[in-house]
Amino acid sequence: MMNKSILVVSGLTMDFGGIRALDRLDLDVGPKEIVALIGPNGAGKTTFFNCLTGIYLPSDGDIRLVSPQTGRGSRLNGLKPNKITKKGVARTFQNIRLFSQMTVLENVMIGRHCRTSSLIMGAILRTRKTRKEEQETIDKSYDILEKVGLSEQANEFASSLSYGAQRRLEIGRALATEPFLLLLDEPAAGMNPQETADLVTLILQIRDEGHAILLIEHDMKLVMTLSDRIFVMDYGKKIAQGTPAEIRVNRAVIKAYLGEDVGPDNA
Amino acid sequence: MITVKEVKRSLLVSLWFVFLTFPLMVIKVNPYERTVSWRWSNMVYVAIGTFVISLLAKAWFVRKERRMARQQDSCHARIPIIQRILQRPGYRYPLAAFLLGAVLAFPHLFSTYQANIMTTALMYIVLGLGLNIVVGVAGLLDLGYVAFYAVGAYSYALLNLHFGLGFWTVLPVGGLLAALFGVLLGFPVLRLRGDYLAIVTLGFGEIIRLILENWNAFSKGPSGISNIPRPGFFGLEMSLDQAMIYMYYLMIGLLLVTIFVVNRLQDSRLGRAWLALREDEIACQAMGIDKTRTKLIAFSLGAFWAGLIGVIFAAKTTFVNPASFTFMESAIILSIVVLGGMGSIVGVILGALILVLLPEYLRALSEYRMLAFGAILVAMMIFKPEGLIANVRRIYCYQGRKSNTALKNDE
Known part of the structure; x- marks a missing residue:
């Protein structure tokens, strides 16, 4: 497993002043794998994502990414967020961060930015290459909207979408950057059961298309049905890892979630 | 429609205004004759005036709210009337042809003086469009835009003075120099956001002006540089009137290029x-966008246009001194963008025409110009925060399946 991993995090530590938000965290994700990261509020899950995507600079540790296409590895620490996205890691945000005054389609088109290249002169002269690139951007974005089920609303403002649809648009926008590793930060938060069920189908479909997925989620039903493996965090430390079946009966996990007073019988 | 409660509120508002303006409007002290005159009639005017205005504003708001509620029911996005006219293909070309005809005939229909004022307005339109890239589109609040304008103007003045370079040579050079200054300033400060960026750019604008004012050996200080040649036309000799009209057409050309770009x-x-x-x-x-680079491009492109217009300004007035590049200029250009509508080209054109031409034709009110500016901007923020003409997002068409109806807001 380890030698085929596309993401290997080792000893990742993040200090904010005197507070250690992440404490020597190890984690790995294999190709086409769905890995969940769970833990109580404040455990450091989103901090972990922010370190991974370059928004925070980790205090210590190593993040290595191995491209499944080329097999070449590279270190992500200290890279700017946009460089990391270009290397094939895309994310969604826990508190939705869409471009609300742009249309749904434009939001996805923004995701194509790092895979296209036309600049000032191309835009002014509108060369053949630029026009081709633009049409390709539009078509690919439409395809993605169809995949996430939003093609009907393509020309509406992103802010006019329902909550669940906005979350799906965020996934679509992340997919447009052509990632091989997709980070989802609480994709099911605030969704009704029907929307959650649709989301599960969508995530599985994305996985089948060859993307690996690392997700943070509080909806345990969703985590247990989707994940191949689960990592559990508490107070910045990894307290357990394993398959859903293993995690379900893990003593440390139950203690972290439910408190000290759990008798051995309940395990 | 207007309830008793609102009338009471308006009464309170007018009372408050009477109280606030009392020392200014009512008491008149004459220190020489040691008399105090009480102008009670003024108090009555203030009271009645504010009462009526407050009621009108209230009524307007009630109507607006009702309209908004109706819109939410019908669930239809309201497209502004001007936008609707522009989008109708049947109207667009005749309208454009008519405008072009009017614009081209303008200097022959009216006096050179009018053409001259129009040239100034055109310059501000282009400046507005340039700043629009920075403020309206990229959202970087730049309060020192006039600095780049000054760089352009002085590069023509100085390059002409020392090396005898002509207008057409310096035009691109001035633009590029301004863009270079944009990059130099932008590189360290573009990591700042919002208010902080505004303060730094404001400071930069003042620094450029102070350098020009105090570095006598370089810029001849406050006395400025005079005898800058007007733009030539293949060595043709032109009278003053002809030169003015030539300038006008030149600006029209530049404006068309700017709109296109x-x-x-x-x-x-x-x-x-x-x-x-x-x-x-x-x-x-x-999403993989290089923040610094993208911002820098916007900043330097905006500066480029300011530089171009700076060169034209120097050529038009044949004289530059630092007094032309005060913060007021930045503020006017910014007002053009805000008044017109952030990010909207038609809006900026309209905003520039209003803000430049109104003071020209209302010379009698010139003392109250700043007051009116302030009032207009505050009123805009309250009643129409999106500007005169809001920017409409483009609708793209998809090649794959049946092409969706494509409507474009531009070209």
């Missing part, structure tokens, strides 16, 4: 990135 930039990969950057920087970076 800005329009294409907005509707491109880069334009979308700017818009996205205005909305959410972190999300932008997560």
Whole structure:
């Protein structure tokens, strides 16, 4: 497993002043794998994502990414967020961060930015290459909207979408950057059961298309049905890892979630 | 429609205004004759005036709210009337032809003086369009825009003075120099956001002006540089009137080029990135947009246009001194963008025409010009925060399946 991993995090530590938000965290994700990261509020899950995507600079540790296409590895620490996205890691945000005054389609088109290249002169002269690139951007974005089920609303403002649809648009926008590793930060938060069920189908479909997925989620039903493996965090430390079946009966996990007073019988 | 409660409120408002303006409007002290005159009639005017205005504003708001509620019911986005006219293909070309005809015939129909004022207005339109890229589209609040304008103007003045370079040679050079200054300033400060960026750019604008004012050996200080040649036309000798009209056509040409370029930039990969950057920087970076580079491009492009107009300004007035590049200029250009509608080309044109031509034709009120400016801007923020003409997002068409109806707001 380890030698085929596309993401290997080792000893990742993040200090904010005197507070250690992440404490020597190890984690790995294999190709086409769905890995969940769970833990109580404040455990450091989103901090972990922010370190991974370059928004925070980790205090210590190593993040290595191995491209499944080329097999070449590279270190992500200290890279700017946009460089990391270009290397094939895309994310969604826990508190939705869409471009609300742009249309749904434009939001996805923004995701194509790092895979296209036309600049000032191309835009002014509108060369053949630029026009081709633009049409390709539009078509690919439409395809993605169809995949996430939003093609009907393509020309509406992103802010006019329902909550669940906005979350799906965020996934679509992340997919447009052509990632091989997709980070989802609480994709099911605030969704009704029907929307959650649709989301599960969508995530599985994305996985089948060859993307690996690392997700943070509080909806345990969703985590247990989707994940191949689960990592559990508490107070910045990894307290357990394993398959859903293993995690379900893990003593440390139950203690972290439910408190000290759990008798051995309940395990 | 207007309830008793609102009338009471308006009464209170007018009382408050009477109280506030009492020392100014009512008491008149004459220190020489040691008399105090009480102008009670003024108090009555203030009271009645504010009462009526407050009631009218209230009524307007009630109507607006009702209209908004109705819109939410019908669930239809309301497209402004001007936008609707522009989008109708049947109207667009005749309208454009008529405008072009009117614009071309203008200096022959009216006096040279009028053409001269129009040239100034055209310059401000282009300046507005340039700043629009920075403020309206990319959302970088730049209060020192006039600095780049000054760089352009002085590069023509100085290059002509020392090396005898002509207008057409310096035009691109001035633009590029301004763009270079844009990059130099932008590189360290573009990591700042919002208010902080505004303060730094404001400072930069003042620094450039102070350098020009005090570095006598370089810029001849406050006395400025005179005898700058007007633009030539293949060595043709022109009278003053002819030169003015020539200038007018030159500006029309530059304006058309600017509209073309800005329009294409907005509707491109880069334009979308700017818009996205205005909305959410972190999300932008997560989508793979290089924040610094994209901002720098916007900043230096805006500066480039200011530089071009700076060269033209120097050539038009044949004289430059630092007094032309005060913060007031930046403020006017910014007002043009805000009044017109952030990011909208038609809006900026309208805003520039209003803000430049109104003071010219209302010379009698020139003392109250700043007061009126302030009032207009405050009123805009309250009643129409999106500007005179809001920018409408483009609708793209998809080649794959049945092409969707394509409506474009531009070209």
